[in-house]
Every structure is written in C-alpha cells, then in structure tokens.
Amino acid sequence: MARYLVTGGAGFIGSHLCRRLVAEGHAVRVLDNLSTGKRANLEGVEVDWAVGDLRDEALLAAALRGVEYVYHHAAIASVAVSVAQPLLEQEVNVVGTLRLLEAARQAGVRRLVFAASAAAYGNNPESPKREGMRPEPASPYGLSKVAGEYYCRIYSEIFGLETVCLRYFNVFGPRQDPASPYSGVISLFVKRLLLGQPPIIQGDGEQSRDFVYVEDVVQANLRASQVDQARGEVYNIGCGCSTTIKELAGLLNQLLGTGLEPEFAPARPGDVRRSLADISRACAGLGYAPAFTLTEGLARTLEWMRAANLSN
Ligand SMILES: NC(=O)c1ccc[n+]([C@@H]2O[C@H](COP(=O)([O-])OP(=O)(O)OC[C@H]3O[C@@H](n4cnc5c(N)ncnc54)[C@H](O)[C@@H]3O)[C@@H](O)[C@H]2O)c1
Numbered sequence: 464m465a466r467y468l469v470t471g472g473a474g475f476i477g478s479h480l481c482r483r484l485v486a487e488g489h490a491v492r493v494l495d496n497l498s499t500g501k502r503a504n505l506e507g508v509e510v511d512w513a514v515g516d517l518r519d520e521a522l523l524a525a526a527l528r529g530v531e532y533v534y535h536h537a538a539i540a541s542v543a544v545s546v547a548q549p550l551l552e553q554e555v556n557v558v559g560t561l562r563l564l565e566a567a568r569q570a571g572v573r574r575l576v577f578a579a580s581a582a583a584y585g586n587n588p589e590s591p592k593r594e595g596m597r598p599e600p601a602s603p604y605g606l607s608k609v610a611g612e613y614y615c616r617i618y619s620e621i622f623g624l625e626t627v628c629l630r631y632f633n634v635f636g637p638r639q640d641p642a643s644p645y646s647g648v649i650s651l652f653v654k655r656l657l658l659g660q661p662p663i664i665q666g667d668g669e670q671s672r673d674f675v676y677v678e679d680v681v682q683a684n685l686r687a688s689q690v691d692q693a694r695g696e697v698y699n700i701g702c703g704c705s706t707t708i709k710e711l712a713g714l715l716n717q718l719l720g721t722g723l724e725p726e727f728a729p730a731r732p733g734d735v736r737r738s739l740a741d742i743s744r745a746c747a748g749l750g751y752a753p754a755f756t757l758t759e760g761l762a763r764t765l766e767w768m769r770a771a772n773l774s775n
Contacts, residue, residue, distance in 0.1 A: 466490045466529050470517060470563065471536030472510065473500030475639045476578065476631075479677045480534055480684055482508055494526045495537060504638050517559035520566065527570035532688045535563060536578045538607075545604035556607035557614075564618045564626075574625040576687045577615045579697065580608040581632045581673075581738055590705075591741040594630070594697050601733065612697060625694040627687040629680075632701035632740045636677030636760060637767035648708065649674075649761070652715050653768060661723040666730030668709030673701035673740045676760030679753045686749040693749055701740030702753045711757075718761055 467484050471477040472493030477500065484491045485508050492511040502512075513526035517537045527533070538556045539545065545552035560577070567575050582605035583598045600606040615626035641650035652662040683700045687693050706714075712725045745751040755763075 466492070466531055468492045468494060468513075468526055468530045468533045469536060470494045470533070471500060471538060471578070472534075473497055473502060473504050474536060474540075475500075475504070475636075476634055476677055476680055477534070477536040478504035478638055479636065480536070480681050481505055481510055483681050483685070485509060492526055492530065494522070499540070499640060517555060518562055520562060523562060523566040524570070527566055527572060530567075530570065531573045533563070533567055533572055533575040534578075534684055534688070535560065535575060538578065539604070542582070542602045542604045545602050545607065549603040552603045552607050556604070557610045560611040561614050564614055564624065568618060568622050568624045572624060574627065574688050574694065575615065575618075576684055577611055577626060577628045579612050579628040579630045580605065581630050581699070581701070581740065583609045583612070583630055584738070586733075586735060588736065590737045591703075591739040592699060593741045594699055594744055616695060616697075619695040627693045627695075628697040629683055629687055629700045629745075630697065630740075631680060632673040632675050632699070632738060634677055634680050635674055636764055637771075639677075639764075648711065649715070649764065650768070652712055653719070653765065656715055656719050656721045656723055659721075659723070662712045662715070662725045663728050664708055664712065664725045665728050666708075666734060668712070668725065668727065669707050670734055671705040671707045671737050671739065672711075673704065673738055674706055674711075674757050674760070675700060675702045675740075675753065676755035676757075676763075678760075679751075679755055682754065683745065683749060683751050686751055690749050696744075696748060698745040698749060698751070699740040699742050700745055700751070701742055702755075702757065703740055703742040704757070705737070705739040706757055714758060714761060718758070718765060
C-alpha cells in the first residue's frame, strides 16, 4: 500500500484522483485550504486531511511524512484572479510549488506529478500544440504554471527528486466549478438550454478547444507516477481532438433533446482561437490513451448535474 499526498485534493480534478486512489486501496492524504475546494467533493471517501495553506512549511513537512508520491494540484486556477492579483498568484502557484518541492526533497518523496497547463502555450497560433514549442504564457496564471514546470525539472535534474509535468487542456466533468475558465462554458450552455433559452456564444463560435474528460486526466496522473521513463518529462494531456464552441452547443442540444439555435455576442478579448493538444508524446511515453469521447464525458457530466440539481 503506497502513501499518496494530493495537494488540492478537495478541488475538481484532485477529488477525482483521490477517489480513484482510495478505490484502488491506497492511503491518501489531502492538503487543501478549501478556498475553491470543498470537503463535500470527498464525501464518503476515507482520506487523511491536512487542511491549510500550501505555503505553510510546517504543514507541508507534517503532510509529507511517510509519503512516496505527490500529485500537486493546489493552485489558484483562475486567469481572472491572476490578472487581478498577480502577486498572490505568484505566491501560491510559484512560491507554493517551490516550497512543496523543497519539502518533498527533504522528506525523501519518490516522485511528484505537477498539474501544469495548456496556458503555457498562451496565444501561440501554431496548432496542434507540441511540448517542444516555446512557452508563450499570456497571463500571470500561465506564467506561474510555466515557472512551476521549470522548478520541477530543476528539482529532477539537480536534486534527483523525480518529477513529471502534465499540461492539461480543457478538463471537464462532474464536480467542476461552473465558473471554471476552462470548461465553465459547458455548465453555462446546459443551464440555458434547460431553461429553454438559447446558448450564448461569445464570438463566431469557430474558436475550438480540446476538451478532456476528468477520468482521462486521472489515468494520466496514475501513469505519470508509475512509468519509469516519464521522470523529468512534460506531457500534453488532452483528448487530441478539437471541438468548436458551435459544435459543443450542437452536441449539448442533441444530448438534452433541446433544439435551441445559439445566439452570438461579441468575442471575449484575448480569447484563444484554437487549442488542440498533440498527445503523441503522452501516448508513447506514458501509454496514455483517452478512454472517453466528448459525447460520453458530457453524458456523464449531465447525469451528475441532474443528480446534484445544478442544472436548474
Ligand atoms: N480544470 C482544468 O481544465 C485545468 C487545466 C489546466 C490545469 N489545471 C490545473 O489543475 C489543478 C486543479 O485544477 P481544478 O480545475 O481542479 O481547480 P480547483 O480550484 O477545483 O482545485 C484547486 C484546489 O487547490 C486548493 N488550493 C488553492 N489554493 C491553495 C493554497 N494556497 N493552499 C492549499 N490549497 C489550495 C483549492 O481549495 C482547490 O481545492 C490546478 O493546478 C490547475 O491549475 C486545471
């Protein structure tokens, strides 16, 4: 039985990861300050809680005792907050990550997997995105994620703490905060469709995203902690397929049995036009293989929204 620490384990992605680890019989500790995460996300799941801030060195040392693998998800995962409070973003996402790396090194952790982001590519128009492309973060959030990656690599190279960075694209699924800048559009469309209102598309609807179902992201994390050759590497984690916002609205209409033509509003300034992951490195290096189509993932998400009564 391995001991795992999941930072940000009370959040959207972290809670799915914790649930899977516990289901597989592992001992899991969660470090989370419950700022956007919730205890309810882990209701009925037996985890050891370390409630507090990632930047608290004493808490980190205690939380890492006996831990072999760390999955690092705690962060301020909001572009808007990072623009409003860039210093806070730097403190939590960069200094917090560095403190965690240092504490993990001292605690003799075997491997740390870092939740990096497609925000590293920023507005680079090249498509699909490949890991070797020069990072061009366009927000303090994107920059903080790139800095986290570089610290991970440096700790791998200099200190021998094994690290793996996973650049997530647009993760979606149950328990996602509808305000998420990544896939909040799904919740917004669903809410309107169920009220009999047309979805509102900002821009021409031809902007596209690589939507990846959260269980596939969990799969990538499990592989990243286990595959030997992954250490020191960076991998894109998406579905490897592109969906326009217009197509997304059509798909949701179909799944919900509504037939509401979208309405169009002015484009959001700075909206990335195309975001598509080249996942060949993750497939070859990690043995990663997305198991959920967008339709399957959306169907499961809708089921959860209905059960949680979030859709009305
Ligand atoms: N959702 C996506 O599509 C996506 C895409 C790319 C990268 N990511 C990254 O994945 C990770 C998880 O994202 P998410 O969507 O689950 O977001 P989330 O907000 O649900 O999860 C983040 C968690 O970190 C916790 N946290 C925040 N600040 C903390 C601090 N100072 N100390 C301790 N805990 C703190 C929050 O309470 C929350 O539980 C983040 O690092 C995010 O940057 C997410």
